[in-house]
Amino acid sequence: MTIRKGTEALPLFEQYPQLGEKLPHVSLGEFPTPVQKLERLGAQLGIGQLYIKRDDLSGRFYGGNKPRKLEFILGDAIRSGVREVMTFGGAGSNHSLATAIYAQQLGLKSISMLIPQPNARYVRDNLLMSHYCRAELHSCGVESESVRNMALVYLATLYHLIRRRLKSGRFPHLVPPGGSSALGVIGYVNAAFELRQQIANGEMPEPKYIYVACGTMGTAAGLLLGLRAAKLNSRVVSVRVTSDKFVNPRGMAKLTNRTGSLLHSLDGSFPSFRFSAADADIRHTYFGRRYALFTKEAMEAVSLMRKCEGIKLDGTYTGKAVAALIDDAKNGTLRGKSILFWNTLNSRNLPKAVSDLDYRDLPRCFHRYFQEEVQPLDRDADR
């Protein structure tokens, strides 16, 4: 594993070389990710110009939207000389898995504080793969988004932080849920500059709308800021897939502004924008009853995408985003427009060895995901 300094060809750094000199960055992924036309799905939905941004291919070992954020976050961890990172998520969190995979590649130990969630096959895969990458896994809190539960998670975190401090003499580097710190969000500011280059190369016309699943808002906030800075007029349609405590217009404006301020403070030539809640276009009606509970509409989107294009979506995130796109297409609001679906899901296969692992090697609190049935809408879906 070679750790390259971040001044190489990131489109954001090409325009703002000072950012390249100052920002921590390790190269983890393979960029640019392809833009592809979805001919059959577009024809089916009556959208002449429907495209997909293949961030599912963003990393050679594990793709999706997390590698772009982790390039900055883990770059920062390495620069500050820590040996351990600690992060948070649902039991089947793609973010905590991505952190485990790329931390291990960089020789860092990763610790995941995992909150119970509805069961699904991908939860099992992600837990086994995290274990395979030698992540230290802890279960904390209960399956709820209440304030009381957040307090339980904080207490468990505090306990493990102190334990690690006593053991290794240093606190682990904390990575927020979804990697959506201002630093992580810069990965998606850069992604907007990458898209601008692809538009300039004629790979697709400038999209009118970009549909994206929105869980901790990092991807959407980065795109919002990046599109403005890159002088693209595309509108981000953020499809909420977590509680509105975590995804809401004010929070989106705040995260976008914090990221903008960080970039402006590092390089004065990066414009200082001011976003307000009105700049966030958040769709609330595709969430369903709770985080990681699949919906009928999401599973229909998963199945339509597989049938038309052979591309895999999921019931927690991307299926819900495409369900919103399908509804808008049916209402006729997308007719004659150029539309981009930003795929945030990993599509790389996990190593074969992972499916041969015995779940009983995991901490006991995670065995239930292997012993209990998966949720009904996952049971019925074919892989």
Ligand SMILES: *Cc1c(COP(=O)(O)O)cnc(C)c1O
């Ligand atoms: C983490 C994740 C998201 C959410 O992205 P945010 O930046 O947290 O809003 C969307 N889709 C998939 C597949 C994810 O794993």
